[in-house]
Amino acid sequence: MLLTQSARSFSALLTRWRFAAGISSLPLPLTPSSSAAAPASAETVWLVPLHEHPWYDHVRLKRVFVADGTRHQVVLVDARKLLACADRDNTDYVLRPVAEWHSGKVRGIREFLDPENSRVPQMPYVTICTRRATGLLGWLGLEREGVVAFRNGQHRARYLADAGARWFPVEVHEREAALLREMCGAADDARTAIRATTFTSDGHA
Numbered sequence: 754m755l756l757t758q759s760a761r762s763f764s765a766l767l768t769r770w771r772f773a774a775g776i777s778s779l780p781l782p783l784t785p786s787s788s789a790a791a792p793a794s795a796e797t798v799w800l801v802p803l804h805e806h807p808w809y810d811h812v813r814l815k816r817v818f819v820a821d822g823t824r825h826q827v828v829l830v831d832a833r834k835l836l837a838c839a840d841r842d843n844t845d846y847v848l849r850p851v852a853e854w855h856s857g858k859v860r861g862i863r864e865f866l867d868p869e870n871s872r873v874p875q876m877p878y879v880t881i882c883t884r885r886a887t888g889l890l891g892w893l894g895l896e897r898e899g900v901v902a903f904r905n906g907q908h909r910a911r912y913l914a915d916a917g918a919r920w921f922p923v924e925v926h927e928r929e930a931a932l933l934r935e936m937c938g939a940a941d942d943a944r945t946a947i948r949a950t951t952f953t954s955d956g957h958a
Contacts, residue, residue, distance in 0.1 A: 795951045795952065796815060796819075796873070796951070796952055797815065797816065797949055797950070797951050797952075798813045798814070798815050798873055798949070798950050798951075798952055799813070799814045799815070799827075799876065799921075799922045799947055799948070799949050799950075800812075800813060800947065800948045800949075800950060801813075801814060801913065801918050801920075801921045801922070801947055802918070802946060802947070803913070803916045803917045803918055804916075804917030804918075804919070805915075805916055805917030806916035806917055808863060808867070809867060809868055809869075811868060812866045812868055812874070812913065812918075813868050813873045813874070814873070814874060814875065814876040814921065814922060815873045815874070815875055815876065816875070816876065816924055817875045817876065817878045817905065817924045818924060824926060824927045824928075825924050825925065825926055825927060826924070826925060826926075826927050826930040827876070827922045827923070827924055828922065828923055828924075828925055828930055828933050828934055828937075828938065829920050829921070829922050829938070829939040829943045829944065829947060830920060830921065830922070830923050830933065830937040830938060830939055831919070831920055831937055831938065831939045831940065831943075832910070832913065832914040832918055832919055832920060832921060833914070833919075834936065834937040834938075835879075835901060835910065835923070835937045836910070836911065836914055838881065838898070838899040838900055838901035838936055838937055839879075839901040839902070839903065839907070839910075841884075841898065841899075841900045841901075842900055842901065842902050843900075844902065846902075846903070846907070848907055848908065848911055850911070850915070851911055851912055851915035852915070858908075859912075862908050862909060862912045863912070865909070866909060866912065866913075874909060875905070875906065876906065876921070876922045876923055876924055877903060877905065877906030877907065877909060877910040877921075877923045877924070878903070878904040878905040878906055878923065878924045878925070879901050879902065879903055879904060879906075879923050879924075879925055879933070880901070880902050880904060880925065880926070880929060881899055881900065881901050881902075881925065881929050881932050881933045881936060881937070882899075882900050882929075882932075883897040883898065883899055883900065883932070883936075884897065884898060884900055885897060885898075886898040898936075899932070899933075899935075899936030899937065901933075901936075901937065906923070910923070919939075919943070919946070920939035920940070920943035920946065920947060921947070922947065
């Protein structure tokens with residue numbers, strides 16, 4: 754009887770040990786604290802100040818290409834230089850000055866860029882190349898000038914310049930980024946005037 758009780762006690766102890774060992778090898782479920790620790794998706798937004806605009810004093814712009822590996826870069830440009838290069842585009846898609854737009858178009862782009870909107874507009878997307886400059890030096894091949902074409906965002910670019918934006922970000926393919934900086938790049942002051950802020954999906958900076 755004593756041997757039988759010892760055997761039963763040992764068997765019960767062995768069973769409990771196997772059960773505990775089995776539980777410890779199972780994957781642990783995610784706890785609420787683990788989920789809360791996961792970072793929210795974030796988006797970088799550029800804040801561009803406007804100096805001659807009574808409706809609002811800045812606009813928000815985001816990238817066109819956000820996925821990794823898109824091979825596009827953000828370049829801060831001088832608004833005046835960029836539009837001077839854009840006016841050299843010999844295609845039919847060169848807009849007239851904002852003062853010559855009809856009132857509905859002006860109101861539409863103003864409402865589209867309003868920073869109170871929940872949707873953040875995309876920055877202009879451009880391409881750039883060079884051609885011989887006019888004049889003797891150009892004909893001799895000693896001077897070249899930039900030519901910018903808008904793939905998207907020409908209305909907002911011209912409106913921003915008219916509203917007093919000295920600089921703003923645009924997106925360009927990486928192979929043209931150096932040329933764009935050379936021809937239209939913003940002054941060093943632009944890096945302090947234009948702030949790039951990261952917002953999470955819940956709207957917090």
